[in-house]
Amino acid sequence: MITISKQYQFDFSYPSNSIPEWSTRVDRWYQLDAFSYGLTEGYWRWKNTSTNLVSPDFIILISRTASNASDLAFVESNCTSAHRFAHTLPNVRLAPLLEVMHWKGPTLCLQMSTDYLERALREAYDLPDKYHRKWVITVEPKAWEINGNSVHLFSACFFELLTK
Amino acid sequence: MSLSLLGYSASNAAGITVDEFWGALKQGTPLKDPDLHFCPWPVGRNFSTAQERINYHLHKNWESISSDLIDEVRGAGSIGVILATTKGIHEDFIWNATPNSITKDFLSPILSRFIAETQLAVAHSTVVSNACASTHSAIFLADLWIASGKVSHCIILSCDQIGKFVLDGFKSLGALTANYAQPFGKERTGLQLGDGTAIIVLSRPQPGKLNIENISIVTEGTSVTRPAIHGEGLKQACLDVLNNNLIVDLIIAHGTGTILNDRVESLVLGKLFPNKTPITCTKWAIGHTLGASGAMDLVAGAEALIRQDTFSIATTTEPDPSFPNYFLCGSNANSSSDLRRILITSLGFGGINAALTLTMRHQ
Numbered sequence: 191m192i193t194i195s196k197q198y199q200f201d202f203s204y205p206s207n208s209i210p211e212w213s214t215r216v217d218r219w220y221q222l223d224a225f226s227y228g229l230t231e232g233y234w235r236w237k238n239t240s241t242n243l244v245s246p247d248f249i250i251l252i253s254r255t256a257s258n259a260s261d262l263a264f265v266e267s268n269c270t271s272a273h274r275f276a277h278t279l280p281n282v283r284l285a286p287l288l289e290v291m292h293w294k295g296p297t298l299c300l301q302m303s304t305d306y307l308e309r310a311l312r313e314a315y316d317l318p319d320k321y322h323r324k325w326v327i328t329v330e331p332k333a334w335e336i337n338g339n340s341v342h343l344f345s346a347c348f349f350e351l352l353t354k
Numbered sequence: 355m356s357l358s359l360l361g362y363s364a365s366n367a368a369g370i371t372v373d374e375f376w377g378a379l380k381q382g383t384p385l386k387d388p389d390l391h392f393c394p395w396p397v398g399r400n401f402s403t404a405q406e407r408i409n410y411h412l413h414k415n416w417e418s419i420s421s422d423l424i425d426e427v428r429g430a431g432s433i434g435v436i437l438a439t440t441k442g443i444h445e446d447f448i449w450n451a452t453p454n455s456i457t458k459d460f461l462s463p464i465l466s467r468f469i470a471e472t473q474l475a476v477a478h479s480t481v482v483s484n485a486c487a488s489t490h491s492a493i494f495l496a497d498l499w500i501a502s503g504k505v506s507h508c509i510i511l512s513c514d515q516i517g518k519f520v521l522d523g524f525k526s527l528g529a530l531t532a533n534y535a536q537p538f539g540k541e542r543t544g545l546q547l548g549d550g551t552a553i554i555v556l557s558r559p560q561p562g563k564l565n566i567e568n569i570s571i572v573t574e575g576t577s578v579t580r581p582a583i584h585g586e587g588l589k590q591a592c593l594d595v596l597n598n599n600l601i602v603d604l605i606i607a608h609g610t611g612t613i614l615n616d617r618v619e620s621l622v623l624g625k626l627f628p629n630k631t632p633i634t635c636t637k638w639a640i641g642h643t644l645g646a647s648g649a650m651d652l653v654a655g656a657e658a659l660i661r662q663d664t665f666s667i668a669t670t671t672e673p674d675p676s677f678p679n680y681f682l683c684g685s686n687a688n689s690s691s692d693l694r695r696i697l698i699t700s701l702g703f704g705g706i707n708a709a710l711t712l713t714m715r716h717q
Contacts, residue, residue: 217577226578249573253483258456261448261519269522276578278523279440279485282704289575294587297573297706298491301481303459309480316502331457 192315196240196350200232201332204342210234216286223260223277224344225329229287232329232346246350248321249297252310252328253280256301259331283329296321307347314351324351355497357556358563359712360426360507363418364552364653365411366640371418375650376657378639382668384534385546385641404443405464408513411551412468415511423555427507430557432477434505437465438492438512440485440645445517468511477505485702486608487571488512489554489648490710494569496556506558512649513551520644521547535611535642537635538620538681539670545610548641552649562715564656567695569710570594576705580614585622587707588699592626595697595709602631602711604664606651606698609635610642615701620677623699630680631697638669648700648708655696655712662693 204224212234213219222230237243257280264274276282281299288294302309307328314324329346365371367385368378377383401407416424427433439461447460461481469476478499484491489512496508514520524530524547531544559565572594574587581588596602605627607619623633636647636654643650658664666682673681693714700708 254459255457256459256461256483258447258451258458258460261444262451262456264523264526265448265451265519269519270526272526272528273578275523275526276703278519279483279703281484281573281702281706282578284573285575285578285704287575288573288705291575294572294574294590294705296494296571297484298495298571299483301459301461301483303462313480316504317498318501 191354192351193354194349195352196243198232198236198240198348200228200235200346202228202231202344204228204344212290215290219286221273222286223263223283224342225260225283226277226286228329228344228346229283229327230290232348233287233290236348244323245291245293246323246325247295248317249284249325249327250310250314251281251284251297251299252306252326253299253301254303254306254328254330256280311349311351319353322353325349326351355501355568356559357497357500357566358558358560359566359656360555360557360563361419361423362552362554362653362656363415364650365415366550366643366650367548368640370414372653372657375653379636379654379665382666384638384669385548404445404515404517407515408443408464409467411513412511415551415553416472419553419555427509427555428474430507432505433474434496434499434508435465435469435474435476435479436492436495436508436510437461437481438488438510438645439481440483440488440514441520444519448519484706485704486644486647487700487702487706487708488645489652490569490700490708491571493556493566493710494571497569500556500558508556510554510556510649512554512646514644514646515549516547529612531611534669535638536670537609537611537638537667538616538673538677540672540674542611542613542616544612545637546641548643550640550643550646550650552646552653554649554652564659564715565713567711567713568595568597571706571708574705578703581618581701581705581707583618585618587705588618588622588701589626591707591709592622592697592699595711600626602627602695602697603693604658604696605631605633606655606696607633607635608699608701609637609667611637619699620679624678632664632682633679634665634667634682638667651698652712655698658696659693659712659714
């Protein structure tokens, strides 16, 4: 039997005005894009507010809008910013999170637009029993304006599925 | 795990067919037009959109799959299709982005269109975007689907097209060489990029077919663009697939030609294979095809097993003297009469490491 044993949502704006508590664990944390920052900060808050948060055996990252927003940020640098280009792959946003977690293991970055959360949870649900504890993670833009000064709002969601 | 590799096709800078690809590897034909840093294929043909370009490549590859195999797939109980790519039709979006388009999924429509146009009765489909290890990751997922009984056959569409965006990006990283890529070479200075599309057809184990024996993905938290300095994740991925059997007849390494990638691979493979198992790679001939690169290496490995033949890294005449490995370099690749097991590695941005073992036929 598999259940969603934990879930956590972190809504955030980016850039952030404060130095994250995990900043010493991530090389050049200030160069992270919104998605990488949000996943790492979200995890940090989840860990600090959740009892018995145990590292997973498998992570699925859902990427509904791929890295579109980060791609655009690279173009806005006249395609010269190396650190912005480095974030133009959706799976890359997991890297600082895993660094902070001191975790390594299997991950899949899946791209789904329709029913993306339901389908990703289904993928996790169907994983073999050897992956006892699965995480499904998503981080998506909620409000964005190109070449503007709007508030950039994002939402990161974490789900833990447990095989009992 | 165990999967049968039923069939495959590949198009890349070396040509439209697997034979042309193998011919370039054997003849030592390096990627053309090195001054361009990448080779779009087919040369001289223009497409109105990147989506049209990818669609063209996928259909050409599908047409190259044997009709008997297509009939088998169509008659299968349940089919899975996985698109493995990094940037896909990215160029269509990025230069004309609007506030609405930023939240749009540009990759799933490629998959949907392929399924609709081939009229396959697909039970499960998705897009895997695990950087340059996307194909290995897609095979990993296909194995999960097939092992669980979700599907009996799985088709992997591996493709990446190089455009201005990707080219500018790799330039910004300083990762491109000004000349031919020389993987593992003493004089290596970086990589070349290349268009690539491949289709791989997998199933439950079948007698008489090539066998993907094991596959592993290990993602670790490292700097975004470089593997862990000591290659812990890559070592773990290799150990997972070797499964206590360190006998491998050939290694097809990721071998990008960048300083750090090659150093980490050399270090890990040197520790795992002190007996100096021969190492080769393909990117010197076709460029780095990003999300499709694992498929190109799988196709090269399958051809090596079928032909009982190896190929060298033709652009590398002198390996880095600090590397302890035995590289097939220059013209020193000799035909082998006893290739049975090949290790194929892949590394990607975001700390992804992947490995698979490909063996001769199921009995």
